Amino acid sequence: MSIMRFLTGTAAALVMTAGAALAETPVLRAAVLEYGTVNWELDVIKSNEFDAAHGFDLQVQGVAGSSAAQVAFQGGAADVIVSDWLWVARQRAAGHDFVFVPYSRAVGAVMVAGDSTATSLADLKGQKIGIAGGPLDKSWLILRAFAEQEYGMDLAAETEQVFGAPPLIFKTALQGELAGAINFWHFLAKMEAAGMRPLVTVDEAATALGLDPQTPLLGYVLKGELLRENPELVKALADASRDAKDLLSTSDAEWDRLRPRMNAATDAQFTALKAGYVAGIPKPGPVDEVAAGKMLKLMADLGGSDLVGTATELPEGLFVQPGS
Template sequence: MSQRSHVLVLAALLALSGAAGAQQSINVGLQAGGTMSWVTFAIQRYGLDKQLGFTLNATTYASKDATRVALRSGAAQVVVDDFIEVTLLRQKGFPVSAVYPFSLLAGGIVVPEDSPIRTVADLRGASLGATSLTDKTLLILRAYTRATAGFDVQDASKVVSVSSPLMEQFMNRGEIQAGIPFWHHTARMVAGGKFRQLISSADLLKGLGLPQNVPLLYVIARTDTDPATLGLFLKAVKLAEERMKADDAYWPAMLGANLYVLPDRAQLPALRAQWAAGLPKRWGAADLNATLLLTRKMIAVAGPDVVGLTRLDTRAFNTTFQP
């Protein structure tokens, strides 16, 4: 072989090596305050990305909308979002799919410990705080009250928009009598002793005849992401979650990295327990069907305008990844 041929072969090998190396990195978009940041922190803390042979590039965005823009533009290849959003993105022509469940529907309805509200039926006429009128737990509660108590909580109660971190203050001041905080705020509030959970999201689902382990949040990836690297990332996510469940030292380190603000460290065990309870245990046709049934219930009670779509597009979900 001539010297020129040797040079060409070497250049080709280097090019292939460079391309393979580029495929072994993945760009993850994190929402500020979101729990995927806990997992990516764990992946890097435990060196799982290096062990599995890929590079994790994590970028934090200020809001969910900013994270969605990053996914649409390709700045992020992977984000966490809900089952409604992935269908909406597909309908708008964006090449994305939900590749693995990230978190089950968790949390529930919270009231002050001394509240006279003892059952869901007692919410009739009460003021209820929700993060938005499209909050998934609120939509499920509406279906539940219609099915079991003979009223739609949206019509029979005063539902107001309150950010999750402020619900405790609003209830302390008597401005709302019940709230639907995010699951981690629920854990903190109940652990503090001043609030109790009126009903969990799981019990709402059970009352509607639905499976209790319904995925709410999914890992959503661009379909042009290298599947081998995506598979390695999902494996790292599952390995990190297992380490996080068992490692007592991880949680103070995560708080120390300012990934979450916990007013009282005594609430940490409750936060850990609630987080672990929300981890999906499997991913297959049955889980996708549970999400489909839940969406149908929400559309039936709230209407497609509130939910944001007329049906769930099951083609937006990919069950082939099994880390």
């Protein structure tokens, strides 16, 4: 055998061995909003190799919207997306075997100008409220129930709602064109950094309604088939997520590394975004399914089938506890 044939054969064997090793590493394909805040956590997982440490390869694909992510997931082009558990409950009730690993409990608030004279939702009667997310936004529905309970006020009938994309609600609120605004948590953080203040938070409203504000709303959504066939992989994702959260809870340096991805225009915004993310980290431990069922009933009563479909009771097996 010539030395060239020997070397060629050896190189081929090494390539085959390396390929086999790579093939043994399970891959999780995540389809997430290209500019969503979940990318901060996924960036931390990849940059610190938390996925490799837990025996899998996380591959992240940015998509333009939640509908595109859901299509990729349901069509098999992605293994995991991020959504709220109410959507997963609706899908399970419709016969789709999806499961939910908690990711964040970050929720919203009604923000008003720093010099607003309003002290409660009742003070917004007859005025404009900007709402990102549409009339079925979960924060809006909880606040409607809270206003009815606390003030006997039909918030939908007694205020004028202005629905719009989060950046539009952010801009018009800062310009003083709205008496109050409900937005996604990271825009709320920026609004507070700009001098606005929370009139009432969704956490406060949920507590008053007897709900558990610790119930995580957002999470990683996977298929039940993957959970049954490879529960270790689902646990690995949950563990990598927790590692990233632990690092972001303690490391200013990691936040400094992430800052270019965060679209923070000022130091005040950067600080508020950090605080908002950390405040939304779910506590370790099982999700309180009784409390979640109570929230689902409220959402069904207020949002109807347009929001929850036929899911009027919490579907069994929805929450995967390793990530909670």
